Amino acid sequence: MKRLRIALAQINPVVGDLPGNAKKIVSSIKKARRKKADIIAFPELAVTGYPPEDLLLKPHFIQDNRDALLSVAAATEGITAIVGFVDMNKGIYNSAALISHKKIIDVYHKRYLPNYGVFDEQRYFRAGSVFPVYSFAGINIGVNICEDIWHRKSPAVAQAVNGAHIIININASPYHTGKALEREKMVSSLASRCGVIIAYVNMVGGQDELVFDGGSFIVDREGEVLSKGGLFREELMTVDLAVKRGRKMLGGKDKNQLKTALKGYGPVKKMKIASAVLKTERTELRKRISQRLHVSEEVYQALLLGTRDYVRKNGFRGVVIGMSGGVDSALVTTIAVDALGRENVHGVFMPSRYTSVESREDAFGHAKNLGISITPISIDKIFDAYLKTMSPYFKGTKRDITEENIQARIRGNILMAFSNKYGWLVLTTGNKSEMSVGYATLYGDMAGGFAVIKDVPKTMVYKLCEWSNSREGWDLIPARILWKEPTAELRPDQRDTDSLPPYPLLDPILKAYVEEDRSFDEIIATGCDIQCTRRVLSMIDHAEYKRRQAPPGIKITERAFGKDRRFPITNRYKNY
Numbered sequence: 001m002k003r004l005r006i007a008l009a010q011i012n013p014v015v016g017d018l019p020g021n022a023k024k025i026v027s028s029i030k031k032a033r034r035k036k037a038d039i040i041a042f043p044e045l046a047v048t049g050y051p052p053e054d055l056l057l058k059p060h061f062i063q064d065n066r067d068a069l070l071s072v073a074a075a076t077e078g079i080t081a082i083v084g085f086v087d088m089n090k091g092i093y094n095s096a097a098l099i100s101h102k103k104i105i106d107v108y109h110k111r112y113l114p115n116y117g118v119f120d121e122q123r124y125f126r127a128g129s130v131f132p133v134y135s136f137a138g139i140n141i142g143v144n145i146c147e148d149i150w151h152r153k154s155p156a157v158a159q160a161v162n163g164a165h166i167i168i169n170i171n172a173s174p175y176h177t178g179k180a181l182e183r184e185k186m187v188s189s190l191a192s193r194c195g196v197i198i199a200y201v202n203m204v205g206g207q208d209e210l211v212f213d214g215g216s217f218i219v220d221r222e223g224e225v226l227s228k229g230g231l232f233r234e235e236l237m238t239v240d241l242a243v244k245r246g247r248k249m250l251g252g253k254d255k256n257q258l259k260t261a262l263k264g265y266g267p268v269k270k271m272k273i274a275s276a277v278l279k280t281e282r283t284e285l286r287k288r289i290s291q292r293l294h295v296s297e298e299v300y301q302a303l304l305l306g307t308r309d310y311v312r313k314n315g316f317r318g319v320v321i322g323m324s325g326g327v328d329s330a331l332v333t334t335i336a337v338d339a340l341g342r343e344n345v346h347g348v349f350m351p352s353r354y355t356s357v358e359s360r361e362d363a364f365g366h367a368k369n370l371g372i373s374i375t376p377i378s379i380d381k382i383f384d385a386y387l388k389t390m391s392p393y394f395k396g397t398k399r400d401i402t403e404e405n406i407q408a409r410i411r412g413n414i415l416m417a418f419s420n421k422y423g424w425l426v427l428t429t430g431n432k433s434e435m436s437v438g439y440a441t442l443y444g445d446m447a448g449g450f451a452v453i454k455d456v457p458k459t460m461v462y463k464l465c466e467w468s469n470s471r472e473g474w475d476l477i478p479a480r481i482l483w484k485e486p487t488a489e490l491r492p493d494q495r496d497t498d499s500l501p502p503y504p505l506l507d508p509i510l511k512a513y514v515e516e517d518r519s520f521d522e523i524i525a526t527g528c529d530i531q532c533t534r535r536v537l538s539m540i541d542h543a544e545y546k547r548r549q550a551p552p553g554i555k556i557t558e559r560a561f562g563k564d565r566r567f568p569i570t571n572r573y574k575n576y
Helices: 018-034 053-057 059-073 155-161 179-194 252-261 295-313 327-340 357-370 380-394 401-422 432-437 458-472 479-483 503-515 520-524 530-542
Strands: 002-010 039-041 080-088 092-100 103-109 133-136 139-145 166-171 197-202 204-207 210-213 217-219 225-228 235-243 270-272 318-322 345-349 373-376 424-428
Touching: 002 018, 002 166, 002 197, 018 039, 018 059, 018 080, 018 235, 039 166, 053 059, 059 080, 059 092, 059 103, 080 166, 092 139, 103 139, 139 155, 155 166, 155 179, 166 179, 179 197, 179 217, 197 235, 204 295, 210 295, 225 235, 295 327, 295 458, 318 327, 318 401, 327 345, 327 357, 327 424, 327 458, 327 479, 345 357, 345 401, 357 373, 357 479, 380 401, 401 424, 432 458, 432 503, 432 530, 458 479, 458 503, 503 520, 503 530, 520 530
Parallel strands: 002 039, 039 080, 133 270, 139 166, 166 197, 318 345, 318 424, 345 373
Antiparallel strands: 002 235, 080 092, 092 103, 133 139, 197 217, 204 210, 217 225
């Protein structure tokens, strides 16, 4: 039995900040050395941040990333590090450098390059074909990257069959609801199938639409979780692994299945890390397993981290939000205060002749509860000026959605004026249900820099508000906001249900069509009303041109609008 102390560095890099990311990596190496770790592993593309997208097309960016890796290597005295970076050799590769005693010993190239959903790696990278097994003081270790571990013909299989005791898998795996449990189950199954310990280190932080949730973990060769890090925070997880001299003996059937899976694979490279020596004089660490979060808390934390990182990484001084007294703006404002601090969040209340007294009371009551400033600016005079200006051209027509949208656009202009004057980022408040069916105004409530709840269905908006209040133990978000009927208040007695089905009926149709790609026939087979479904699907398809002009927003479902779902605007295909 040998004991290997491994550190998993769950860090939050910034895409393109090569010096800053290298500094963060070196800082974690120093911490791991103080904890007497033998090996430290970092996330996928830790040097560049993930995803670097078309920065990868710039040769000088690739060279600068390699220079940054050399600065990291210089800090590895007395420890071995596994660091994600971009390698170049007749093409570029998503790579993991194995560094020991200030030397880059070897480089692993990612085998499986995801090209679905938010991933676009085949646009940039070449696939690797060699699967190393490193001998570290008598313990055999395989290294691979993210997607490599999700395939039945995983490089981990090749490494296990060729003697690996431990697999270290480095990741930049973005969040969606339920993803953490999905990862755990998959890795546990692979570990027990191959008879190896698997250490899974994941990135944390927000990058444009994506949130990386961390949640790094280690499973033993029976597939049981040994240790698990926290979600949505940076952390250095240090674990002692007891590695038996002999590998777990696989039955003939299992071994034959693994060997069959290896057909057509390239070579397995075996290397000895000459400078590797296990540190023996140390007290054994206690294992820690972080608790799983309730789904509402998990989604809330993802939105909070995504908002904080988008604002701070892009250098904004604060945010401004149109507070209407409705549930969507209430949730966005609450998240913003938790993410950025009350001093950096500014509310604007913009009533019209159709705004109710209750909306005013709720908006100001919520702002008071949060401890933020709220500025009232009536839009009536501006609205009258618009109507007077357009009256010669609208003569003989009835008031309709045109006049409603003018009000929304006035409000968008006011918020953008605050943004320009004070450098505040406008946070829009539209949810996924509204964005799906186009119940939003271009250059009005869609105007802004970041759409916090763009991927949050309306029914989930209510759940998140209720969770927030239960966490606080009082009605931080005024109770009336959560039970009054939703309305845009752009005409007398307006209700959302004047234009849309009730949200409990709408959201399941949206999930089936947008996230699950179900057909019209499949959706109505679940019991959805035929006419309602046909109408909703038509609205979704027709609103594509609007969504294409919406600001980026945080992905929290399996399929979000934007990178995840790319449909043509000009499109006559209908199956309903």
